[in-house]
Amino acid sequence: MSDSIVAAPGVPDHFPQRIVCLTEEPTEVLYALGEDHRIVGISGFTVRPPRARKEKPKVSAFINAKIGEILKLEPDLAIGFSDIQADIARELIKAGVEVWISNHRSVDGILAYIRRLGAMVGAHGKAEAYAQRAEQHIAEIRAAVAKLPRRPKVYFEEWDEPIITGIRWVAEIIGIAGGDDCFPELARESLAKQRILPNGDEVVRRAPDIILGSWCGKRFRPERVAARPGWDTIPAVRNGDLYEVKSPIILQPGPAALFDGLDAIHRIIVEWALR
Structure with missing residues (x-):
C-alpha cells in the first residue's frame, strides 16, 4: 500500500523530525514503517529491532529518564507509555517538549496505536497496511x-514476589492463541498493584493446565514456581507444562505481542492440545 501523506520532493516535511521514544513500542513501529530516520533517542530497554540499539542513543529507562540528555537532542516530540511515565512527561513538558503518552491496554488498543502513530508522522498508509497485516495474522491464528x-x-x-497476574492484552492474546486466561477479572485492571495475589492458593484452586511466566527484567524460574506449597497438585505442574515467554515479545503493548508473542503462546497451546 502506498503512503498518501508523504511530502513531495522539495516540499518541507511538516511532521515530527526528531522523536525520542521513551519505551520500545514506538521504536519498533517507526522502524517497521521505515520512519526510523525520525528517531533521535530510545529507551535503554529497547531490543526490537536489534539494530536500534546500535544506531540510536539510549536516554531513558521506564520510570526515569536522562532529561538533560534528551533536551540536548532537541526533540520535537517525545513518545511514552502509561501513567508510570507521568513524571518523565511532566519534566519534558515543563522544558517545552511536546509529549504523547499512550495508555492502551488491549489488542484493539495496540492496533489503534499503530494507526495513530503512523498518522502522527505522516505515514498513515504504511501504518494502515501494517495494522492490517497484524489483523490478518490474528485471524489466521483464530482459524487454526x-x-x-x-x-x-x-x-x-x-512477577513472582509478589505474585502478579497478566494484564489485559496478555489475557486477550492467550484467548486468541487458543487458551482461557485463569484470571480474566484481574486482567481488566490496568495497574500491576491491582493484579497482585495475596498468595498462590487461588492459582491452585483454579488449576491451570499451562503456566506461562514472563518476569520483566529477570529470567523465569519454573522450578521455583513448581516448588511453591501446594502447587504440585496443579495440572500444569504435574505435567511439566511451565514455560517462559520472553518479556520483550509479550510485556510491551506493541507489534511484538501481536506477532512473536502470539506465535510463541500459540505453539505452546497447540503442543498441549494435540498431545
Missing part, C-alpha cells in the same frame, strides 16, 4: 485454533 480439540486453562505470571 478453531481446529484444535480442546482449550487449556492458562495462568500467566508477570
